[in-house]
Amino acid sequence: MGAKIEPLPPFTPDLYQRAWASVPHPTLPLLATAHANSVTVFSLSTLSKHSALTGGHSRSVRTVTWQPGLKSHQLRLVTGSFDASAGLWSWNGDNNEVTSGERLEVDVTKPQEGEEEEEAKEDWEFNLVLEGHENEIKSVAFSPSGQFLATCSRDKTVWIWEDVGVEDDDDEWETLAVLNDHDADVKAVAWAPDVPGRTKGARGKYSADVLASASYDNTVRIWREEGEGEWVCVACLEGHNGTVWGLQFESCPRRGDKFPRLLTWSADGSIRIWSLKEEPEEEGEEADTGSGATAGSIFRSGLGGIPNTMRRSLREDWECTAVLPKVHTREIYSATWSAKTGMIASTGSDGTIALYAEVEADGDTEMANTAADAETKDSASPAWKVLTTVPVAHGPYEINHITWCKRFDSGAERKGEEEMLVTTGDDGVIRPWKVTTQ
Template sequence: MRGIVGSTYLTSITPLPPFTPDLYQRAWCSVPHPTLPLLATAHAKSVTVFSLATLAKHSALTGGHARSVRAVAWQPPRGGGSGGGGWAGQDGGRRKRRRRRLGLVTGSFDATAGMWSFVEGGGGGEDEEEEGGLEREVRFGDDGGLGDGEGEDKEWEFDLVLEGHENEVKGLAFSPGGQYLATCSRDKSVWIWEDVSGGEDVVDGGDDEGEWETVAVLSEHDGDVKAVAWCPSHLPNARARRHHYSADVLASASYDNTVRIWREDADGEWVCVAVLEGHDGTVWGLQWEGRARPDGRFPRLMTFSADGTVKVWTLREEEEEEDNDADGSGRGANPFQSGFGGIPNTMRRSLREEWDCTAVLPKVHSRDVYSVSWSAETGLVASTGGDGVIALYAEDESAPSRGAEAGDAENGTPGPKGNWRVLATVPNAHGPYEINHITWCKRFDPGAEQRGKEEMLVTTGDDGVVRPWQVRI
């Protein structure tokens, strides 16, 4: 490992004890729960859920797929739930606990996506004297478990199979509100599914497995679709900037070297509003900016590719739109009315957005960049890939951007360099093995100085090791 960066930073990335047990087989990705200290790792035909409190196995999802599980995503809470245990009310001095359902979706090489559920507290929804279950046990229990008693097992139920893709499902993602699920496949398509059950995460004795319907099949890519990602909706201007379409924005990355941006139009149809071209190889994935920008503009998009580069894309926002926001006619108004105006219905699909490549991160990787993670807390970016290197970057938001000429010279790729710098690199982070995934993750282990607030990196590789890393600047 080497710490870098001019005269301002001294950065260290050091390994923490790996999650146990080792999986001893290729693992594809590890995805942290947004609020609970749980980490779901996809490998072989199963998913292992680790506790972030103990860095040990908590539970496993098995038996649902005929081939390897390639992707996994946590289902956002429905009905405003937090994903933890709660109390429904009082009953003769005894508090009645409402059990909550924890949901996961898996994407497999068997061309299906599977819905899984874990209901905390065991069966029955009985009255209990003391608060327990998912929230208390996961956050503060010694074993990091979801159960609340010695007699309870830690098993996931396979609730539902989503079928339709012709080849393996490579990626999947829930929209921020959980209403939509996007899946992508080797069959060159992106499917959008909608939750039409209207159910909640609260379970009071009934079985609510949800009901999902296909609302769109997007087939404009010319190659395998490797990944999908929804723009976060909690950021200022993330929902209101574009008045031609609905609030949800989806991006997809493909073997055809492009990224496509999708939105739902006023007719309820999902349309491609932009094609991002600039990579010279397969675009392995993408991630939206999770932190509000100082200038209040629309979130940026980061893409990474087999060409060894990481690029940042920015929506070109027109002055007319900004004026609409300023006078109050855009923000909070009907998202379709102001944008369409007098445009005939037959012309609406021709409306397009312009996205510019505004930065190329300094070239570090000698092989494919398989994964990038952009911290919503600090804005730091971590990348990894086929060369087994972990790289950490920071953006200097106060410095003026350098032009394309400087970018060409230093990065070896066309496009602007931007204001990004390398903070540190770790070679051979998983020995001779490729690293398939990297993610920022909150720390809950005993070694954390600020449990639940401090961040660490977690890498997942072909060696079957899920390894956490401490980052200090």
């Protein structure tokens, strides 16, 4: 299989300043880009500016995430800033614009006729500040249900917050846990997606929600909730020889409902894939937690009434099952795993975009022959191959982020189904890319 990556017209307007990341909404044709001390929301229908979030932070916004699980007419964002705070924003514009998509088809780079510029900025309301970190926030991420928010910082900690509002529009949040096992800056956090297999490792042990964190200390840690608000590190993944810049769980369901694999990328120029070694079911153990089981009910059914001394170990065994072929000559800042095709794209300091595909082995797309200790193998794993690369994708500028994104623009043959790549760089240009396979 081969592939081509071709540029599409860039999003307008150019931001003219370093942009850190662009994050698509899980269902709507919207893309939020963090830059300077603001966020610009673009329409994926028109590839133009939809709205802006300004005035909430005193320093640059480093990261942004959409809250899932809200009603169809609601939009909510959380921003993480160099000012050490996280901000909660809600859409304050016409709700019909969200559900009908009417305004998403309009370029609102400039105020509409009869509309003052200041009024155009008030579509987003800055509702709440989450404070506690001592240094800049590097990453923010919501759990699949939207109930939990994870933030991480240069202060070496990961904080977990819970949305305790009774109604969707209530802005009440509580701190559940402060995790401080890392020895250096925590660069990124990611939750396991809500796909088949996600609850499998939780059976009889702890909650189904799984959080991963990546750090400047070259490690990745896996966290689960052992009890009511008590989060514990169940695994420490070691193998990278440099800062782990980021991580993402696999969103494609795996054969046999296996637990999602984890993708990590690093300053050492490598991209690794990790897999949970799942224990065989014990006799008399139920095969599943049951549909509709909550994280709390899973915990109670597995541990309720059992003394601590009789609980099974909370440790999990994760192994590096693949190292992708080496392409990048400098630090890898970002990678993204397609939920639709399973392809992986990466980019970083060298300004190159690389696209990889998993090689089928004996009719199965799972790993064919890899090593837990990747240093004992050639770095070009036989189970993955490079499909294509795009050098100097943003000219001489570094690329800070890459993501898969559904296409809704006029050039898409199947709107909302086709995928494209979106890159965000130091040049302040948000670039979409068409990906075709051959």
